Amino acid sequence: MTLGTWFALLVAIILAAEAVRAVRHRAFGSERWRRFFRHPTAAWGVGILAFLVIVAVAAPLIAPFDPDRQLDIIGLKNHPPSWTFLLGTDVLSRDVWSRIVYGARVSLGIGGLGALVAVSVGSLVGAVAGYYRRWVDAVLMRTVDIGLALPRIFILLMAVALWDRLPFWVLVLAIGLTSWFGTGRLVRAEVLSLRERDYVLAARALGAGAGGVIFRHVLPNAAAPVIVSAALGVGNVLLLEASLSFLGIGIRPPTPSWGNMIADGAPSVYTAPWTTVAAGLAISLVVMSLNAVADGLRDALDPHEEGGAT
Amino acid sequence: MSAPRPAGQPLVEVRDLVKHYAAERGWFGLGRPRPPVRAVDGVSFAIGGGSTLGLVGESGSGKTTVGRTMLRLQEATSGRVFFEGSDVFALDSGRLRALRRRMQIVFQDPYSSLNPRMTVGETLREPLKIHHLSGEVSSLLEEVGLDPAFAKRYPHELSGGQRQRVGIARALSVEPRFVVCDEPVSALDVSVQAQVLNLLADLQSRRRLTYLFIAHDLAVVRHIADTVAVMYLGKIVERAPAAEIYALPRHPYTRALLSAVPEPDPRATKRRIVLSGDIPSPAHPPPGCPFHPRCPHPKKSERCRTEVPPLREVPPQSGHLAACHYAEQPM
């Protein structure tokens, strides 16, 4: 680690703390954010996620080494953590910390985009099924039943049969399109109850079309469970990517992802656990942070706590 | 404004309206079929332009279903509705949208009738945008007795009465001729009820509105209705000009409802008729007269159990209809 990368790391930590402070400052003005910060872990979750996102964005400044460079395949293979190699080196003598930093780009990217695809498709399918009901609902929900019953890994393996290694965007789509079933069912249930609300009937009575009703009146009021399921979805996608990489069908090496780093370190996990442990910890940290944030959001967005006159 | 209509022709007419809710069948319609809920079972009436029909009945008698099927917010099972002479159920989606401007609805529950994520201003602007109208939010708010500053508020910042005023303003925004008022005051505090009733009466005379005014007791519609129709288990059991029905109710059910209304004159003594039992399930209506299991009429007979009494004119007054075999007999 050079002085410059230490400095960049420090700046990243300060920025993350600052981000939490800024959000928290808003909390004084808004009942909703106050409820969010009632969970002490929620602030930590936001801070850790902010830190990792900053690290991912500023990877070239923060990573001390080229993540793919084999520094010295004879002398620096499986080097334990030190001041130079913060998290040690892996079996190919690459700096693990640098790979974690660059891996954040890939893993958070897949997690975020995969969850985005899943939540968008799930919300749309759920809203259409719940709003139109009848055969539309029957067909879509049977699809969801089948999707939930089939093991996702199996579907993805089928997709992989078409490519030997999945390009990033195919992986995002493949994961996203096999992860929306739960969200779809959740949104449908929400829409089924929302569509009977008088304000939805009022909008129809005033001549609003189906699109206007769904996007203006139904989905915004179903936002709470959607946002919470999105936050949890990112973690699930991250874990799924790790499993895929472990099976050798995730991101193509040498590009680092936290998933394929676990796979890389697995053979030497007893002699040099740091590669696997670092990547595993990074994944756990993200998943735990997301769970904490989701908990806070669940409270913050709870319509039953919506203040006001009754 | 529409072309002048020949005198005597109603603005809205409902003919033999039926709405049955099919019982849930589950998985692709497999499973045991259950009898449908006969929410509305052959209802007919007409409302003249500028007048009010009060539709009264206990909870579950089908009043809301009548109002909503008339506006095509729900599909009717059968029957027809005419508005300004056109057949409402036969309209295509384009013509239906145009009709949406002419027929509106005010809801019972002021807490679920406004979108909690939209400000009052956004709620009122939406219909103006849909129909490309030039109306103004502030003048709408003023018309229902609210300060224009309310436009920036969210529903949860408003009281029940204020929300109900916003709901009324939303219905008025598209300049309707006919408004279904579905128990617009029953969820409000008693002190606020009179204010909102007065507002609706004012608006009616100012805008020459026609109302279908739904209520669950006869007291509420007393001062606003020109004609009153009483519903029981999806059927109209009595219909008469308001003055008539309060003075000389013919159906035992109407008499029972009326006996529960506090008398304005404290010296008048009256016998309170207490109905035994609950309203039966509309999925299993009793045979014969739907009211016979609870009927306190002294002349009640075997005929009531087997023969459905038609809604027929009861002399001496013409225009007074009741569905009771013994409507002429005193109770």
Ligand SMILES: Nc1ncnc2c1ncn2[C@@H]1O[C@H](COP(=O)(O)OP(=O)(O)OP(=O)(O)O)[C@@H](O)[C@H]1O
């Ligand atoms: N969507 C539905 N599915 C099945 N049954 C329904 C549905 N909506 C209403 N019903 C039934 O239809 C009957 C009439 O309901 P409706 O809401 O029209 O009565 P109401 O006279 O307006 O009662 P209230 O005074 O409670 O508003 C009731 O028995 C009700 O349970």
Ligand SMILES: [Mg+2]
């Ligand atoms: Mg009702």
